[in-house]
Amino acid sequence: MILKQVIEMFDLLDRPDVSGEVVAAFLRGRGAEDVAVEKVESEKGSTDFIKVLIKGKKGKSSGGNIPTLGIIGRLGGLGARPEMLGFVSDGDGALTVLAVALKLVDMQRNGDFLDGDVIVTTHICPNAPTRVHKPVPFMDSPVDMGTMNRLEVLPEMDAILSIDTTKGNEVINTRGFAISPTVKEGYILKCSDSLLDIMMRTTGKLPHVFPVSQQDITPYGNGIYHINSILQPSTSTSAPVVGVAITTEVPVAGCATGATHPNDVEMAGRFAIEVAKDFHKGICEFFDSKEFDRLVKMYGDNKRFQTMGE
Numbered sequence: 001m002i003l004k005q006v007i008e009m010f011d012l013l014d015r016p017d018v019s020g021e022v023v024a025a026f027l028r029g030r031g032a033e034d035v036a037v038e039k040v041e042s043e044k045g046s047t048d049f050i051k052v053l054i055k056g057k058k059g060k061s062s063g064g065n066i067p068t069l070g071i072i073g074r075l076g077g078l079g080a081r082p083e084m085l086g087f088v089s090d091g092d093g094a095l096t097v098l099a100v101a102l103k104l105v106d107m108q109r110n111g112d113f114l115d116g117d118v119i120v121t122t123h124i125c126p127n128a129p130t131r132v133h134k135p136v137p138f139m140d141s142p143v144d145m146g147t148m149n150r151l152e153v154l155p156e157m158d159a160i161l162s163i164d165t166t167k168g169n170e171v172i173n174t175r176g177f178a179i180s181p182t183v184k185e186g187y188i189l190k191c192s193d194s195l196l197d198i199m200m201r202t203t204g205k206l207p208h209v210f211p212v213s214q215q216d217i218t219p220y221g222n223g224i225y226h227i228n229s230i231l232q233p234s235t236s237t238s239a240p241v242v243g244v245a246i247t248t249e250v251p252v253a254g255c256a257t258g259a260t261h262p263n264d265v266e267m268a269g270r271f272a273i274e275v276a277k278d279f280h281k282g283i284c285e286f287f288d289s290k291e292f293d294r295l296v297k298m299y300g301d302n303k304r305f306q307t308m309g310e
Contacts, residue, residue: 005099027052071276073097089165
């Protein structure tokens with residue numbers, strides 16, 4: 001259970017003066033040894049990108065060969081100040097992954113080490129802008145998607161969970177979280193049986209899978225509708241990417257406050273940790289590599305969908 005870490009991290013993030021350095025100092029105080037922060041500015045404002053490496057016993061960072069799991073928190077911002085006061089719904093992705101990082105650090109301090117490395121990335125922005133989106137407004141971001149992918153989607157990541165609030169739609173109608181089919185190099189593949197099994201184990205319920213369109217896995221900025229940014233990491237990596245969407249039964253604006261449900265965040269975070277355990281042990285597969293190779297051989301590659309097109 002990581003509810004304690006969720007509450008601790010929420011209290012830290014729900015501040016107008018929170019920054020990447022504030023979060024990094026908190027994690028280091030709990031025992032994190034490898035935390036990096038980079039501030040990026042634009043005409044829309046600034047945000048702090050944060051990367052936390054939690055080293056495994058046989059992880060690549062220590063000379064081992066166990067694959068690395070990337071856990072990315074996607075969001076526009078933690079807050080929409082001064083228009084809205086407090087933590088916004090859009091911040092749940094960052095809250096989830098930072099609570100996961102805190103839990104993994106606490107586990108290591110208590111003597112439990114994962115086999116492989118986990119890299120957690122997200123960004124900290126307490127005063128992001130908003131933008132028009134149907135059916136409810138979205139949070140915007142001080143930086144563009146290319147910058148986010150460059151600083152959050154790292155070449156060391158062998159598989160990626162992208163966690164994002166996904167409440168501003170009318171196609172996912174359940175409270176809790178849902179996962180996407182696996183996306184790899186422009187292909188939308190079948191949903192991972194391993195991930196569905198872990199989802200049932202951690203929630204005690206039947207799994208929920210959210211619909212993914214071809215539009216959703218193309219890069220932002222091409223003038224095409226996207227459900228949100230949850231699958232944007234797939235546009236800049238060859239690693240398999242699965243979206244973990246924190247969801248509601250009804251559409252909720254990304255800039256809405258008072259809309260964070262701690263139990264939903266906790267379940268999504270606990271799911272991510274269990275995925276890391278099984279992925280490192282080789283019993284969780286994001287996709288069938290032989291079938292993927294056959295797809296490419298028969299139909300060619302789909303990497304053009306990772307680009308801006310013609």
